[in-house]
Amino acid sequence: MARFVKTGGKTVKAISTASLPDIVFIVLFFFMAITTMRETDVMVTVRLPETTEGKVLEKKSLASFIFIGEPLDNFRALYGAEPKIQLNDTYKEIADIQDFIAQEREQLNEADKTKMLVVLKIDKDARMGIVTDVKQALRRASALKIMYASMNVDRIVYGK
Amino acid sequence: MNFRPGGVKSFQMARKRRSVPEINAGSMADIAFLLLIFFLAVTTLDTDTGLMRQLPAIPDPNVPQDVNKINDRNILEVKVNKDNMLLVEGQLTDFNRLREIAHNFILNPNDSPNMPEKRVINIPYFGNVAVTKAVISLQNDIGTKYGVYIAVQNELIAARAKLRDDLSRQEFGMPYEKLDEDRRGAVDDFFEVPISEAEPKRIGE
Numbered sequence: 001m002a003r004f005v006k007t008g009g010k011t012v013k014a015i016s017t018a019s020l021p022d023i024v025f026i027v028l029f030f031f032m033a034i035t036t037m038r039e040t041d042v043m044v045t046v047r048l049p050e051t052t053e054g055k056v057l058e059k060k061s062l063a064s065f066i067f068i069g070e071p072l073d074n075f076r077a078l079y080g081a082e083p084k085i086q087l088n089d090t091y092k093e094i095a096d097i098q099d100f101i102a103q104e105r106e107q108l109n110e111a112d113k114t115k116m117l118v119v120l121k122i123d124k125d126a127r128m129g130i131v132t133d134v135k136q137a138l139r140r141a142s143a144l145k146i147m148y149a150s151m152n153v154d155r156i157v158y159g160k
Numbered sequence: 161m162n163f164r165p166g167g168v169k170s171f172q173m174a175r176k177r178r179s180v181p182e183i184n185a186g187s188m189a190d191i192a193f194l195l196l197i198f199f200l201a202v203t204t205l206d207t208d209t210g211l212m213r214q215l216p217a218i219p220d221p222n223v224p225q226d227v228n229k230i231n232d233r234n235i236l237e238v239k240v241n242k243d244n245m246l247l248v249e250g251q252l253t254d255f256n257r258l259r260e261i262a263h264n265f266i267l268n269p270n271d272s273p274n275m276p277e278k279r280v281i282n283i284p285y286f287g288n289v290a291v292t293k294a295v296i297s298l299q300n301d302i303g304t305k306y307g308v309y310i311a312v313q314n315e316l317i318a319a320r321a322k323l324r325d326d327l328s329r330q331e332f333g334m335p336y337e338k339l340d341e342d343r344r345g346a347v348d349d350f351f352e353v354p355i356s357e358a359e360p361k362r363i364g365e
Contacts, residue, residue, distance in 0.1 A: 017186075017189065018185065020188075020189040021185065021188035021189045021191075021192050024189055024192035024193055024196060025192050027196060028192055028195055028196040028199065031196065031199050031200060031203070032199055032203075035199065035203035035204060049306065049307040049310040049311065050311075051209075051210075051211060051310060051311075051313075051314040052314060052318055053211060053314050053317045053318050053321055054209035054210050054211060055209060055210070055211070055212055056207055056208070056209050057207065057208035057209065057210065060208070063208070119208060119210065120210075122306050123306065124305065124306055124307025124310070125305060125306070125307060126305075126306045127302065127303055127304065127305065127306065128300045128301065128302055128303070128304040128305070128306060128309055129302035129303070131306055131309075132300075132302065135215060135357070138215060139215050139216070139217065139218050140218060142217065142218075144214055144215040144216070144217060145212075145213075145214060145215075146212075146213050146214075146215055147208075147210040147211065147212050147213070148210050148211045148213065148310055148313070149208055149209070149210040150209060150210045150211060150310060150314075151209070152209045156311065156314070158254075158255035158256050158311070
């Protein structure tokens with residue numbers, strides 16, 4: 001019987017937190033390694049279309065982004081609700097694309113200039129009119145490698 | 161001349177006893193957490209995926225255009241009109257059938273005369289083979305929804321990818337994705353099937 005009686009005076013030792021920083025640092029380095037810096041704030045709503053054949057963009061450093069979609073709610077008052085083109089951090093027009101491409105190409109080193117890729121992030125409800133205009137502008141700027149950004153899914157079911 | 165008796169001794173003793181005090185590392189975790197949260201806030205995790213395409217160069221007006229028109233039987237005309245309806249060779253078609261239609265068109269299994277011709281070329285790994293001359297032409301109106309246009313492109317690319325994958329499995333015993341560059345090039349040559357995005361027309365505004 002006596003052996004079940006707790007003998008007083010024993011206290012639980014405090015758990016050492018000395019290794020906590022190490023754990024947090026490991027998590028930190030993990031995140032630093034697998035993420036990339038957010039470069040631009042997207043100011044348009046872009047709901048990407050769904051595809052099954054999408055390929056992963058491998059070299060992000062070679063890519064320039066063009067966003068097309070309706071302006072976000074807080075820009076509506078100023079810019080309206082029609083789909084707009086966003087280059088870097090501002091709304092731009094078709095005519096600005098050529099300069100934008102020249103600028104982006106300038107930032108790449110000589111060997112990579114031919115490998116430049118333009119990623120088009122376009123809202124699925126945008127009309128082809130604006131998309132075609134952008135495509136023509138890209139052809140004029142001879143940025144011919146493009147990628148239609150999309151969301152990869154396993155299967156698409158089409159309605160009637 | 162010792163003004164401080166025992167001074168030397170006490171100095172030596174102090175030196176002996178001095179030890180580096182332990183730095184309190186309790187706040188290290190906080191600092192690391194701050195950094196972690198900062199990185200979580202400014203970085204993105206998502207990887208970009210999408211359909212890779214090559215746009216045609218703007219034709220040079222000084223260079224005479226290639227007048228060799230592609231034979232009509234070699235072209236699959238796919239069009240999405242302003243009401244987002246799919247027309248294949250001018251006929252209203254269901255989206256779910258497009259992949260199969262493109263598949264049959266490229267293969268032309270029965271060598272029917274209104275489907276693409278074949279030409280014999282020499283491809284590494286395959287030797288002299290008859291490959292299809294099929295071309296898919298994708299047209300759209302200005303009012304077409306981008307999402308629908310991409311869906312059609314996706315179906316066409318999927319049909320071509322399926323044929324390439326089948327060929328790769330049959331010939332090399334492994335999926336297309338796992339082929340090395342040379343073999344992949346050979347398979348690409350076998351089913352070249354360009355998908356051309358037509359010159360824009362200003363209709364349907």
